[in-house]
Amino acid sequence: MTASNSDIEKAADVLRAGGLVALPTETVYGLGADAENPAAVGRIFQVKGRPSNHPLIVHIGSAELLDDWVAEVSDTARLLAERFWPGPLTLVLPRGPRVPLEATGGLETVAVRVPAHPVARALLTAFGGGVTAPSANRFGSVSPTTADHVRTELGDAVDHVLDGGSCDVGVESTIVDVTGDTPSILRPGGVTREELEAALGRPLAVPGASPIRVPGQHPSHYAPRARVVLVEPGEVVAEAERAQDQGLRVGVFLPAALSGTPVKAHAVVEVPASAAAHARGLYGFLRELDEQGCDLIIASLPQEEGLGVAIANRLGRAAGPRPAGDDRS
Template sequence: MEILRQGGVVALPTETVYGLAANAEDELAVRRVFAIKGRPATHPLIVHLAGVDALPDWARSIPEEARRLAAAFWPGPLTLVLPRTSRATDAVTGGQDTVALRVPAHPVALAVLRELGGGLAAPSANRFGRVSPTTAEHVRHDLGNDVDLVLDGGPSIVGVESTIVDLSSGAPAILRPGGLAAEELERVLGYPVPVRTASTVRVSGTLASHYAPRVGVVLVEPSEALARVEALRLQGLQVGFLGPSTLSLPRELIRLDIPEDPAGAARLLYLRLREADVAGLDVLVACLPPAQGLGLAVRDRLSRAAAPRTPEA
C-alpha cells in the first residue's frame, strides 16, 4: 500500500484483466502509468472505486439509471461514464468533463482499494494497443521491471475488459461492449441499450486498432473458415485457427481452441491471442462468434485485433 501512497505503480488482478494501478489523485503517478504503457495522454483512464458509496465523490450528477445499474452490477465488469467532480483530474479524464468509474469484483483489488481509501486509475497492464493480460505472468512478460509490484491473484475469470456505459447525458448507451452483456443491462433498465459506435465521449479501448497480437488476424464467419484457411495455406503461409474445436479443418493446422459458449470464449480469448504470437504463425484465422451475450465483446475485440495497425499499436 505504501507503494501506491508514495506515487508508485502496481499491477493488480481484477475479474476482467490485470490493471496497471496508480493513485488516481496523484497526477505524477498517473502520468507514469501513461509512460509505462506508451498511451496517449488524451486517452482517458477508468477510476476503480472500493464501493458504490464513493460514487458521489467522483461524479457530480448521478441519474437514476446509474444508481440502478451500480446496485445491480457492482462489484463487477461494468464501467459508468458520468459528469466528473473536481476529484477527477484532467490527467485521468483526458481533459474531458466526464469520468469513467467502476467497482472491480476481485478480492485483491477490493482489498487494496479499501486500504487506500481512494480511487485507482487502472488501465490494462500491458503496452498500449497490445493484447491485455489475464495473468500475472503476462504482466511480467509485457512490462518487466517498469512496474514496482505485481500482485498475483490468479487468472482473470471474465477475460475481457468491462462494459462501458455512457450516462453523462441523455439515454444510456454502450460505448464499449465488455464483460457484462447488453441483455443484462436491458433486464435491469427495462428497455434496449444501444451500442454507440461514434461518440464525442472518449473512453478506453475504442480505437480502431487495439487488443492486437503481433501476428496478423483475419476474421471469418464459421461457414467461411475452411475456404479461407485453405486459400491462405495455398499461398505458402503458416496458418493458425482460433475458434471452436467442433469445426472440421485440416488436421495439421495449428489450432487455438476456444469454447463455443460466449463466456468461455471471452475467458480464453487473450490467452489464445498471446499463444498465436509464440506459435510462429504468418496469419491467424479467427472465427467470429454470434453477436449475443459476451459474444458481442469477443467480436469487438477480434475486430480491433484485425484492424490495420496504427503506429502506437
C-alpha cells in the same frame, strides 16, 4: 485470492509513494496508480505508450463512494451501480474535483467502476483511495489475464505485481454513458446488453460513433503480433490451409462447430462452445499463437448476442488496420 495480506499492504504503499501496481480484476489485469496523483497517472501513459487524450477508468472500493468521485449521479447510474457493482461495468459520469484531468484525457467526464476481484477490492480497501487502472500492457496490444502476462510484457516498468490468478471474465468491462437522459453502451464487455436492459426495463442506445472518448475505441486494439484475418466460420479451414500453402505460419481459431476437424496449419486453438469460456480464454489464445510464432491468425466472429458482442468487438479491433510503424508483426 492468491496475494497475501502483506503483499497487498506493500502494493498500497507503492501506490501512496506514486508508484505503479499491476492488479488483478475479474476482467483483465490493470496497471494501477493513485487516481489523485497526476504524476503517477502520467507514468501509466508513459509505460503503456498510451496517447494522453485516452481517458482511464477510476476504480473505487464500493458503490457508496461514487459521490466522492463524480459531480452528479443520475437515478439510472445509481440503479446500475446497485445492480452490477462490484462487477465488470463502468459508468461514465460528470467528473468530480478529486479526479485530475490527466486521468480523464482532458474530459469533464470520468469513467468509474467497482471491481469484483477479491485482490483488487482488498487493495482498494488497504489503499483507501481511487486507483486508475487501464489494462497492464503496451497500448494497442493484447490485454493480460495473468500476472505472468504482465511481467512478460512490462517487466521492471511496473513497481509491484499482485498475483490474483487468471481473470474470470477475460474481456474488459462494459462502458455505459449515463451523463444524459438516455444511457448508451460505449464499449461492450463483461455485462451484456441484455442484462443491462433487463435491469433498466428499457432499451439502451448503441451509438455508431461516441462523442465521448472511452478506452478501447482505437481502430486497432487488443492486437497480437500476428496479423488477424476474420472470415466466415465455414471458411476458416480452407482459408488457413490456403495461407499455410503460401508459406505463412498460420494460427487458427477453430470454431466449436468444427471441433476435431483436421486443419493444415502451424497451430490450432479450438474455440469453446460457451461464450463465457470463449471470452475467458480469448486473450490467452491470442498470446499462445504469438508464442508459437504464427505470422497470421485466421478466426471468425461468434454470434453477436450476449458475451458474443464483446468477443466480436475485440476480434474486430485485433484485425483492424494497424498504424504506420507498428512493428508487432
